[in-house]
Amino acid sequence: xxxxxxxxxxxxxGLEAVLAEFVLAQxxxxxxxxxxxxxxxxxxxxxxxxxxxxxxxxEHAGLSLCDLLGLPGSLPTLGARLSKEGQTRCRxxxxxxxxxxxxxxxxxxxxxxxxxxxxxxxxxxxxxxxxQENRFAPPDRRNRIGALQHESGLHVHPAALFDRxxxxxxxxxxxxxxxxxxxxxxxxxxxxxxxxxxxxxxxxPCSEWTCEVGELHVSIPLRGETLEQxxxxxxxxxxxxxxxxxxxxSIGQAAHAGPCLPGLAVERLLFELDLLIELMPxxxxxxxxxxxxxxxxxxxxxEVDALVSLYLDVENPRASERLQMFQHRGYVRSLDTxxxxxxxxxxxxxxxxxxxxxxxxxxxxxxxSRLKLELGQLLQKVNTVSGEFPPFAVYLEAIDxxxxxxxxxx
Numbered sequence: 001x002x003x004x005x006x007x008x009x010x011x012x013x014g015l016e017a018v019l020a021e022f023v024l025a026q027x028x029x030x031x032x033x034x035x036x037x038x039x040x041x042x043x044x045x046x047x048x049x050x051x052x053x054x055x056x057x058x059e060h061a062g063l064s065l066c067d068l069l070g071l072p073g074s075l076p077t078l079g080a081r082l083s084k085e086g087q088t089r090c091r092x093x094x095x096x097x098x099x100x101x102x103x104x105x106x107x108x109x110x111x112x113x114x115x116x117x118x119x120x121x122x123x124x125x126x127x128x129x130x131x132q133e134n135r136f137a138p139p140d141r142r143n144r145i146g147a148l149q150h151e152s153g154l155h156v157h158p159a160a161l162f163d164r165x166x167x168x169x170x171x172x173x174x175x176x177x178x179x180x181x182x183x184x185x186x187x188x189x190x191x192x193x194x195x196x197x198x199x200x201x202x203x204x205p206c207s208e209w210t211c212e213v214g215e216l217h218v219s220i221p222l223r224g225e226t227l228e229q230x231x232x233x234x235x236x237x238x239x240x241x242x243x244x245x246x247x248x249x250s251i252g253q254a255a256h257a258g259p260c261l262p263g264l265a266v267e268r269l270l271f272e273l274d275l276l277i278e279l280m281p282x283x284x285x286x287x288x289x290x291x292x293x294x295x296x297x298x299x300x301x302x303e304v305d306a307l308v309s310l311y312l313d314v315e316n317p318r319a320s321e322r323l324q325m326f327q328h329r330g331y332v333r334s335l336d337t338x339x340x341x342x343x344x345x346x347x348x349x350x351x352x353x354x355x356x357x358x359x360x361x362x363x364x365x366x367x368x369s370r371l372k373l374e375l376g377q378l379l380q381k382v383n384t385v386s387g388e389f390p391p392f393a394v395y396l397e398a399i400d401x402x403x404x405x406x407x408x409x410x
Contacts, residue, residue, distance in 0.1 A: 044158060
């Protein structure tokens with residue numbers, strides 16, 4: 001009878017390694033040690049965006065929103081503003097509109113658009129007007145839109161997040177040929193180009209994404225500076241290979257060096273750690289658990305790569321299939337993945353201007369006059385609520401006061 005895993009070794013000097021160490025130590029109670037090949041942290045702007053989902057997972061691991069807001073440079077965010085081919089659209093966190101009559105809201109919006117509606121799809125989220133007018137407020141179900149709430153994420157400085165995660169945790173030095181003594185070895189080594197900074201512009205509650213053929217340029221505002229990230233297609237030799245063999249598993253960039261969207265990079269790492277904890281084998285690393293991990297992980301990474309290719313406008317058969325079905329019918333086939341879901345494909349495709357040609361006939365359960373009335377009332381409520389959001393600068397001052405610190409330079 002084999003014994004359970006008792007000691008985990010994590011290899012890496014970057015944010016992915018220290019985040020893995022923090023989460024596994026907090027959630028498993030096992031002995032977790034990190035081995036670093038450098039005293040200088042490997043940092044990337046890809047880890048600057050924490051989505052609402054990532055914030056929930058970090059809270060579960062013992063890192064609260066209050067902790068993260070207190071980090072130098074942290075800035076609340078409502079989502080992203082995208083520029084493509086001269087058009088600017090918003091992709092807020094959270095849903096747009098409400099599903100009616102058993103049909104997705106985007107089908108009702110499409111039907112109204114075919115009838116002459118000129119209001120953007122994202123305008124049916126309170127975050128839309130807030131992004132336009134540089135306002136911010138967290139979701140609050142006590143207001144008049146009830147369940148139709150936006151969601152909020154957080155921009156963090158990777159160096160500040162690294163320092164917070166590494167508190168009281170000393171990394172061991174590692175060098176070629178060193179024999180690491182552990183039941184499970186996790187490779188989380190990153191190769192990053194370093195942080196690229198830009199001149200600080202207007203401090204706003206959203207990131208800016210500029211889409212060009214073969215490149216995505218992202219500006220991520222923080223309090224005091226702006227980080228830049230350039231995302232390009234993966235090298236033709238970059239393949240999705242099983243990350244777990246024997247007692248060694250790779251995570252994050254060490255597992256797959258393909259490009260990843262801001263926000264999705266941290267979500268992906270937290271997903272990998274969740275899956276690892278769920279399928280944690282015994283010290284012998286039984287192939288049943290490792291094979292299942294590899295199967296699930298490979299499918300998730302293929303879906304992530306497909307979504308990224310949609311932004312980079314490069315060929316990807318999976319993305320082509322998803323987009324073709326969506327543009328024809330307004331639906332994406334059911335997916336057995338967690339990182340990228342059907343609703344994710346819809347929100348990203350709409351934000352990139354891929355508008356379906358046909359709406360679901362079930363939308364006609366609401367006749368034309370009722371649909372017009374419902375959309376008008378909904379938009380009025382959304383605009384009223386978002387118009388009550390305080391200016392972003394006022395909200396940041398309130399955060400400083402609540403945290404008991406002097407106002408940061410915006």
